[in-house]
Amino acid sequence: MCQDCGCSDIPEGMVKIHAHAHSLDRDHPHPHDHEHPHDHHHEHITLDSDRRTIAISQSILSQNDRLAERNRGYFMAKGISVLNVLSSPGAGKTALLERTMSELRDRLKSAIIVGDLATDNDAQRLRRSGAEVIQITTGSVCHLEAEMIAKALQQMHLDGVQLLAIENVGNLVCPAAYDLGENLRVVVFSVTEGEDKPLKYPVMFKTADIVLISKIDLAEVVEFNRDLALHNIHQIAPQAKILEVSAKTGLGMQDWCQFIEQSLQKSLAV
Amino acid sequence: MHEVSIIQSMLDLAFDRAESQGANQIHQLNLRVGAISGVVPEALQFAFDSCTEGTIASDAKLEIEWVKAICYCPQCHAEFTPYDWVYVCPRCERLTHEIRQGRELQLISLEVS
Ligand SMILES: Nc1nc2c(ncn2[C@@H]2O[C@H](COP(=O)(O)OP(=O)(O)OP(=O)(O)O)[C@@H](O)[C@H]2O)c(=O)[nH]1
Ligand SMILES: [Zn+2]
Ligand SMILES: [Zn+2]
Ligand SMILES: [Zn+2]
Ligand SMILES: [Zn+2]
Numbered sequence: 001m002c003q004d005c006g007c008s009d010i011p012e013g014m015v016k017i018h019a020h021a022h023s024l025d026r027d028h029p030h031p032h033d034h035e036h037p038h039d040h041h042h043e044h045i046t047l048d049s050d051r052r053t054i055a056i057s058q059s060i061l062s063q064n065d066r067l068a069e070r071n072r073g074y075f076m077a078k079g080i081s082v083l084n085v086l087s088s089p090g091a092g093k094t095a096l097l098e099r100t101m102s103e104l105r106d107r108l109k110s111a112i113i114v115g116d117l118a119t120d121n122d123a124q125r126l127r128r129s130g131a132e133v134i135q136i137t138t139g140s141v142c143h144l145e146a147e148m149i150a151k152a153l154q155q156m157h158l159d160g161v162q163l164l165a166i167e168n169v170g171n172l173v174c175p176a177a178y179d180l181g182e183n184l185r186v187v188v189f190s191v192t193e194g195e196d197k198p199l200k201y202p203v204m205f206k207t208a209d210i211v212l213i214s215k216i217d218l219a220e221v222v223e224f225n226r227d228l229a230l231h232n233i234h235q236i237a238p239q240a241k242i243l244e245v246s247a248k249t250g251l252g253m254q255d256w257c258q259f260i261e262q263s264l265q266k267s268l269a270v
Numbered sequence: 271m272h273e274v275s276i277i278q279s280m281l282d283l284a285f286d287r288a289e290s291q292g293a294n295q296i297h298q299l300n301l302r303v304g305a306i307s308g309v310v311p312e313a314l315q316f317a318f319d320s321c322t323e324g325t326i327a328s329d330a331k332l333e334i335e336w337v338k339a340i341c342y343c344p345q346c347h348a349e350f351t352p353y354d355w356v357y358v359c360p361r362c363e364r365l366t367h368e369i370r371q372g373r374e375l376q377l378i379s380l381e382v383s
Contacts (some may be wrong), residue, residue, distance in 0.1 A: 024361050044281065049381070049383045050383045051297060051380050052381070052382060052383065053381050053382075054287055054288065054291050054293070054379060054380040054381075054382055055378070055379045056283065056284075056287055056378060056379055056380065057376060057377075058283060058376060058377055058379045059374075059375060059376050060279050060280045060283065060301075060375045060376065060377055061277055061375055062281065063275075063279060063282075063344070064279075141275065142272060143272055143275075145275075173308060174272030174273065174275070174308065176308050177276075177307065177309075177375070186358060199355065200367065202306075202355035203306050203307075203308040204308075206306065206355075206367060206369075232340055233363070235355075235356045235365065236335065236355055236356065238357075238365035238366065238367055239367040
C-alpha cells in the first residue's frame, strides 16, 4: 500500500522518491488509476537518480514477538503456566525459585529454564529442588529471547508439568523488551538494592504483573523503608501485585506459593 | 547492552528487504523509537556504527524519530501525555498503566540505491 495516499496499487514495499519534479515526468508508468495530488513520490526507480525508498513499517522485535506467541500457544496446549522471573544480578531469583519449587514439590510438577551469561551454577543449585532444570548459557547476550526458550523446550520433558519458571539473565534493562511467551512477569528486587529501584528501572517495572520484594529478612539491618518502597512500586507499576518474601527464612513464601497456584488455576480456566 | 541485539535484528530486516528489492547500498535507515521502548539513543547509534561496518550499510545514516508516551485513563475515557514515569491522569489523578503509544521500536523505511 502506498504510505502517502493510502492507495493500494503500488508494488508491495516500494514507495517514494521521485528525484525529479512531476512536471518533468516523461512517459513513466504510473500505477494509479485514480487522481490524487502528487506531492508524494513513488514507484520510479531510475531516471535522474536511482536512490529510492523502501517502505517497511515493521516492528524490529516482530520476529521475537512471533516466536513468543508460538511458545505461548505451546504452553497453553500443554496446560503449563509460565513465569518470567526478572531482577538485577543477585536479587535472589535462584534462591527464591529453589525455595518455591521445594515448597510446591508435593503439589505441583515444575520445571525451570535458567539463563546465565556463563556458568551453570544456578542450574546445579536449582536441581536440588527436584524440578527439571535446563540451563541456557547466553554468552554475551544479556537477556533471554523467545527463540532460546523454544530451543530449550525441545530438550525438555514437559509432560505433566504444570509450572515452568524461567529465570532470566540478571538485568533490569533489556529483558523488558523481550516477550518469551510467559503468563506472568515476576520482577524481584531485594531490600539491599534501595527503595528507589522502581524509579531507576521504570520500563521494567511497568511490565510487571507482580513485584516481589526479596531478602525481607535483611530489611531491618539495611534500614529498608518499606512504605517508601511500596509507594514507589505503586506509582510506577499500579497494575502490579506486591508481595514481600525471604527465601532464607521462608517469610512470605506461603502467600507467594498461593499466588502461583491461584494464577495456575486462572490460566487453566481460560 | 541489548541495543546491539536490536540493531542486529533491524539490520537483518533491512538487508533482507534491500536484497529482495535489488539494492546495492543502503543510504539511510529510518527508525521510530518510543520513549518507553527501553533503548538509549546514544547506545543505538554506537551499536549501529559497529554493526554496519563492512556491510552495504557502512555509510548509512541512522535517522531516529522519537515518539513520546501517551497513556489512557479508563475512568475518563481519555488519552493524556504523562510528565514523567508516573502515569497519573491530569483530570482524575488516577494512576494508569494503559499505554497507547511509546513502546514503538519500528523500522519505517530504507533509502537505497
Ligand atoms: N539474607 C538473604 N539472602 C538471600 C536471600 N535470597 C538470596 N540471598 C543471597 O543473595 C545472593 C544472591 O542470590 P541468588 O539467588 O544467587 O540471586 P540471583 O538473582 O539468582 O543472582 P543472578 O542469577 O546472579 O542474577 C546469595 O548469596 C544468596 O544466598 C534471602 O531471602 N535472604
Ligand atoms: Zn499514491
Ligand atoms: Zn540466579
Ligand atoms: Zn540484553
Ligand atoms: Zn482520568
